[in-house]
Each structure stands twice: as C-alpha cells, then as structure tokens.
Amino acid sequence: MKHAKSSGGTKANLLFRQAYEYIVTRMDRGEWQAHDKLPSIRLLAQELQVHRLTVFRAYQLLKQNERAYVKEKSGYYVSPCKSEEQALNEHEESPRSLTASSVLKNALSEIQQIPVKYQFSQALIDPNLLPNLFLSEHVKQVFDIYPKLMGTYSSAQGDEELREYLCRYMVRHHHLRLTVSDILITTGGQQAIDLISRIYIRPMDPVLVERPTYSAALDIFRQQGARLVPVEITPNGYDLAAVEKLMQKHKPRIFYMNPTFHNPTGYTVPAAQRKLLVELAERYRCLLIEDDAIHEMYLDQPPPQPMLTYDTEGWVVYLRSFSKYVAPGLRICAVMGGPSVIKPLITAKSLADNGTPLVNQKMFLHYFESARIQQHLEKLRIALQIRKEIVEEELASTGWHWISPQGGFNLWLRLPDFIPVDRLLEECLRHSVSFVPGVICDPLKEMQSWIRLSYSFVNEEHLRDGVRRLVDIAGRYGPQPQ
Structure with missing residues (x-):
C-alpha cells in the first residue's frame, strides 16, 4: 500500500511541474507577456485536464521563482523580471530536468523484439523480396x-x-x-x-x-x-x-x-x-x-x-x-x-x-x-497484393471487420468484443504468432477490440499458416452467456 501511495505522489509531482513548464513556455514564447493576467486556476485546470490543486502548486512555484506575482482578490500575473534560465540557476531542482525522469517506453518495439515464427507485428518488406544479390554487388x-x-x-x-x-x-x-x-x-x-x-x-x-x-x-x-x-x-x-x-x-x-x-x-x-x-x-x-x-x-x-x-x-x-x-x-x-x-x-x-x-x-x-530498383518496385507491389489477398482469404469466414487498403503493409482488424485482445496476444506469442494490439495505437487507449496485422514481412506459406493459427486461437474465446 505504501508503494502505491508513493507512485501516485510521484505522478502528481510530475504533473504540477509539467503544468509549471507549460506556463513558462507560453511566457517565453510571448503568448503571456509582462503584467498579463494568467488564467484562473479553475480555467487552466480545465484546459490541461488536471486537478485544480496541480495548477495551484504550479502557480506557487511561479511565484517562488519570481515568474509571477499575485494581486489581492484578482489572481496571478506575469512578472516582468527574471528569465526562466535565471530562475532555474537560483534553485537546485530544475522542473525540466525532473520531468525528463519518466520511464522511457516504446510499446511497439517491445512486441517486435519477441522472437516468433509468424511475425505479423513488423511493417517491413520480407527480406526475401528484396534484390539482395544486386545490393551486395552494388556495395562494391x-x-x-x-x-x-x-x-x-x-x-x-x-x-x-x-x-x-x-x-x-x-x-x-x-x-x-x-x-x-x-x-x-x-x-x-x-x-x-x-x-x-x-x-x-x-x-x-x-x-x-x-x-x-x-x-x-x-x-x-x-x-x-x-x-x-x-x-x-x-x-x-x-x-x-x-x-x-x-x-x-x-x-x-x-x-x-x-x-x-x-x-x-x-x-x-x-x-x-x-x-x-x-x-x-x-x-x-x-x-x-x-x-x-x-x-x-x-x-x-x-x-x-x-x-x-x-x-x-x-x-x-x-x-x-x-x-x-x-x-x-x-x-x-x-x-x-x-x-x-x-x-x-x-x-x-x-x-x-x-x-x-x-x-x-x-x-x-x-x-x-x-x-533495377525502380523496376523492382513494381514487383514489390504485385507481391504485396498477393499477400494481402492471402490474409483476406483466410480471414473471410471469421466475421471480423476491416476495410481493404489500397496500399501499404497492414490490415486494421476489428475483432468481436468478446475476444480479449490482451489475452489473445499473450496466447498467440506462446504459439509464435505476433501482432500489434490496437490499444497502443490509440491516444485514448480505448481501442480494445482492434489489432494491426502486417502481411508484408512473412512469406506466403508462413503467412497462410500463421493467420490460420491466429484465427484458431481467437476461436477459443466464445461470446459470454447472457
């Protein structure tokens, strides 16, 4: 319980410092100039979608660093004095350096790094489709x-x-x-x-x-x-x-x-x-x-x-x-x-x-x-068309929804709501099949029933086998009884 509380405190600390830096940046850009009245705590909290206490703490730090001053019963105003650089030099902790301490994350890379036989998470061309011998001769x-x-x-x-x-x-x-x-x-x-x-x-x-x-x-x-x-x-x-x-x-x-x-x-x-x-x-x-x-x-x-x-x-x-x-x-x-x-x-x-x-x-x-490479692009388009059609043929009986793309490497699929995509991905990875869960592509993190299936990286034989394996695993999840 103590650990959870500490984690929440860290997040709140990060938010108020981000709010502080957001205000300072707008000052430095000239959007809010000396003696301009800053938005009320309530309005800025609504704009940033944070708690009012977060904005209050940011305003207090602005006042402490002499970037803002208070008028009694009126609100906060932009100070005409110090630059942000001067203010930071006078304090040991730089808000900017602290906001950079969040953990680096690349959800897509984490999935792609898992070795699997049926790699449907890589939006790349199958290396066997490239003129590799020509390239090696070209290097010389x-x-x-x-x-x-x-x-x-x-x-x-x-x-x-x-x-x-x-x-x-x-x-x-x-x-x-x-x-x-x-x-x-x-x-x-x-x-x-x-x-x-x-x-x-x-x-x-x-x-x-x-x-x-x-x-x-x-x-x-x-x-x-x-x-x-x-x-x-x-x-x-x-x-x-x-x-x-x-x-x-x-x-x-x-x-x-x-x-x-x-x-x-x-x-x-x-x-x-x-x-x-x-x-x-x-x-x-x-x-x-x-x-x-x-x-x-x-x-x-x-x-x-x-x-x-x-x-x-x-x-x-x-x-x-x-x-x-x-x-x-x-x-x-x-x-x-x-x-x-x-x-x-x-x-x-x-x-x-x-x-x-x-x-x-x-x-x-x-x-x-x-x-040679310009001519090869036409062959690549034909190969991609064939691979897209293989995947669509294998998915035709599933009832899953997608709109056939006119180019590119991916199918964007909507699965039935009763299929838990997070559990499906775990099970597929155990069976050497990968795909990209749609939720990581959604800025709101709500697209729980969508997946991205890349048809460009796997050869035709493995493509058919891998999609069949994916469909078979997904078929184990039936609709919940009413």
Missing part, C-alpha cells in the same frame, strides 16, 4: 567510386549529392518548390519525429494526433510531456470542421499525421482535404508533420500528392522514408520543409549523432537511382 561499386568513404563523416544536414538527387526526384514526381537546402537526411523517419518533438514540444503542449496512429510517435510525444488531442481518421479522411474546432480550442503546436496508406488503418486522405488542411495550418499557425513512409507501395493507383505540394508559407514538414521497401538496414529518411524548420532540425541532428552515416547515404543514393 560504391566503394570503387568512393575509396575513402569510410574515412569521413557526412555533414549533419546530409550528403549533398544525395540531397541533390532527392530534390530532383521530388520536383520531378511531385512538382514541389524545393531546393537542396530544404532537405535534411535523418536515420529513419522515427529519428525525424523524435528531433521535431524535442524542438517543438514542451510539457503540457497540445499535439494533434490521428486516432489511431503510429504508436512509437505517441510514445515519443508522451516522453516530451505533450497533451495528446485525438483527431478521428476514417476511410474518407478527417472531419475538417472538427479539426478546425480543435485548432481553435487548443492552439496546438503540431499536428502529426500519416495521410498516405495510414499506419495502422491503411486509409488515405483525399487530395481535396490535403489542400484544405494546409490552409487550416496557415490560419491557426499549426505545423503539419506529414509522415510518408511507404508512398510507392500502392496496389492500384498512386496516392494523392503530398501536403507539401500545397504549402507556400512553411507550415508543412514532410518526412519521406524510403528504407522500408528499398533497403531497411540503411535507415534513410528525407525531411523537407522551409528554412525556419530545417535550420533548427540541423542543429538538433548535429547534437543527436552529428549526421547519418555517409556509407549508408552513398549506398542508398546509387542503389535507389538505379533502373
């Missing part, structure tokens, strides 16, 4: 071209030759207004999300996220102390009127989205909505983080143009990954955006690792631009 050619390749670093922004190629590629395919200086190379899309979150998110900052969405992104935002504001995504995209209301109410710093062959649902947001979303972002000064990891993996028609196509004011950051279907081990992502975004990201990248390995970048450049 790259070292012949750059004999000193292993003897130097890349720049923090990324290899200029690679950025020049990607700039030409994006302009040719998407008619973007893009220059080489508008591109940063990161070690995979997840690093890009992490760097962006470190720059733009402070504790209690509201962040719009799709519901459901990529679970690792949710864990990254939670680690920064963000308040996650869900936006429902459907087969027809978003309710833009609802999105506008959320932007009006919460004034979010960013909206993280995955509008093309969405992870985990497979939905694709239509072109008309993309243009309107960029207009909303400009109007409400909300940065759109467009995560596009599998753009070329369409099964029928190519997807709509990226939102970056419609951006003229610098409110879209476009994350274009290539590694998942070209060479996953190279971990290459191109981050594209205006100078106001790319410049701080270069600094953050230099602090993180001083640049993605140059070897990886040169290998990717000469591999991706080859005629």
Whole structure:
C-alpha cells in the first residue's frame, strides 16, 4: 500500500511541474507577456485536464521563482523580471530536468523484439523480396567510386549529392518548390519525429494526433510531456470542421499525421482535404508533420500528392522514408520543409549523432537511382497484393471487420468484443504468432477490440499458416452467456 501511495505522489509531482513548464513556455514564447493576467486556476485546470490543486502548486512555484506575482482578490500575473534560465540557476531542482525522469517506453518495439515464427507485428518488406544479390554487388561499386568513404563523416544536414538527387526526384514526381537546402537526411523517419518533438514540444503542449496512429510517435510525444488531442481518421479522411474546432480550442503546436496508406488503418486522405488542411495550418499557425513512409507501395493507383505540394508559407514538414521497401538496414529518411524548420532540425541532428552515416547515404543514393530498383518496385507491389489477398482469404469466414487498403503493409482488424485482445496476444506469442494490439495505437487507449496485422514481412506459406493459427486461437474465446 505504501508503494502505491508513493507512485501516485510521484505522478502528481510530475504533473504540477509539467503544468509549471507549460506556463513558462507560453511566457517565453510571448503568448503571456509582462503584467498579463494568467488564467484562473479553475480555467487552466480545465484546459490541461488536471486537478485544480496541480495548477495551484504550479502557480506557487511561479511565484517562488519570481515568474509571477499575485494581486489581492484578482489572481496571478506575469512578472516582468527574471528569465526562466535565471530562475532555474537560483534553485537546485530544475522542473525540466525532473520531468525528463519518466520511464522511457516504446510499446511497439517491445512486441517486435519477441522472437516468433509468424511475425505479423513488423511493417517491413520480407527480406526475401528484396534484390539482395544486386545490393551486395552494388556495395562494391560504391566503394570503387568512393575509396575513402569510410574515412569521413557526412555533414549533419546530409550528403549533398544525395540531397541533390532527392530534390530532383521530388520536383520531378511531385512538382514541389524545393531546393537542396530544404532537405535534411535523418536515420529513419522515427529519428525525424523524435528531433521535431524535442524542438517543438514542451510539457503540457497540445499535439494533434490521428486516432489511431503510429504508436512509437505517441510514445515519443508522451516522453516530451505533450497533451495528446485525438483527431478521428476514417476511410474518407478527417472531419475538417472538427479539426478546425480543435485548432481553435487548443492552439496546438503540431499536428502529426500519416495521410498516405495510414499506419495502422491503411486509409488515405483525399487530395481535396490535403489542400484544405494546409490552409487550416496557415490560419491557426499549426505545423503539419506529414509522415510518408511507404508512398510507392500502392496496389492500384498512386496516392494523392503530398501536403507539401500545397504549402507556400512553411507550415508543412514532410518526412519521406524510403528504407522500408528499398533497403531497411540503411535507415534513410528525407525531411523537407522551409528554412525556419530545417535550420533548427540541423542543429538538433548535429547534437543527436552529428549526421547519418555517409556509407549508408552513398549506398542508398546509387542503389535507389538505379533502373533495377525502380523496376523492382513494381514487383514489390504485385507481391504485396498477393499477400494481402492471402490474409483476406483466410480471414473471410471469421466475421471480423476491416476495410481493404489500397496500399501499404497492414490490415486494421476489428475483432468481436468478446475476444480479449490482451489475452489473445499473450496466447498467440506462446504459439509464435505476433501482432500489434490496437490499444497502443490509440491516444485514448480505448481501442480494445482492434489489432494491426502486417502481411508484408512473412512469406506466403508462413503467412497462410500463421493467420490460420491466429484465427484458431481467437476461436477459443466464445461470446459470454447472457
């Protein structure tokens, strides 16, 4: 009992310090200036969805650090004096350092690290579908071209030759207004999300996220102390009127989205909505983080143009990954955006690792631009179509619900309510079958009956056997008697 009390106290302590930092951040951004009246304790508690005592403790700390003062029977006001840095230097405990002490978590990675025969939790291409012999031959050619390749670093922004190629590629395919200086190379899309979150998110900052969405992104935002504001995504995209209301109410710093062959649902947001979303972002000064990891993996028609196509004011950051279907081990992502975004990201990248390995970048450049790999993409699409159809065929008699995606690697399945997904996952793992429980993709953690099943990583024979095994295990859970 004592341990539980201590845990609750730790959480409350963390919350009031996050509330403190949220207020200080808004002061530092100039949203609340000297002698402005701060919101009442009741109103701020409602906005942050915390107890009023939490806000009271945050205001008391502001007063203690001389960031706020009190007017009798009027409330709290912004002090015109010290900066946050000065205030922290005078106290041993930094609220920011304490909020960073929460436990790191990546729920998706924990599932994927469990060795199983039927790996349905990995949204990656089956290595046997990649032209591995061609890649190995290609490596030798790259070292012949750059004999000193292993003897130097890349720049923090990324290899200029690679950025020049990607700039030409994006302009040719998407008619973007893009220059080489508008591109940063990161070690995979997840690093890009992490760097962006470190720059733009402070504790209690509201962040719009799709519901459901990529679970690792949710864990990254939670680690920064963000308040996650869900936006429902459907087969027809978003309710833009609802999105506008959320932007009006919460004034979010960013909206993280995955509008093309969405992870985990497979939905694709239509072109008309993309243009309107960029207009909303400009109007409400909300940065759109467009995560596009599998753009070329369409099964029928190519997807709509990226939102970056419609951006003229610098409110879209476009994350274009290539590694998942070209060479996953190279971990290459191109981050594209205006100078106001790319410049701080270069600094953050230099602090993180001083640049993605140059070897990886040169290998990717000469591999991706080859005629062989471009022809191979068409073969990959056919292979994915076959694998998706195998899974749908095996699931046809279950009564489970899903909408067949037009691209990507995943099926988003709704199971009957009487099947406990948490227990199902435990039992499946014991039988060497993995999948992603939908609850970890839900910012509200309520989607208990959904699962993500990735059909891209397992070969056709194992795919059929593994899905049958999953269906058989799920069949052991019957509806509860009335």
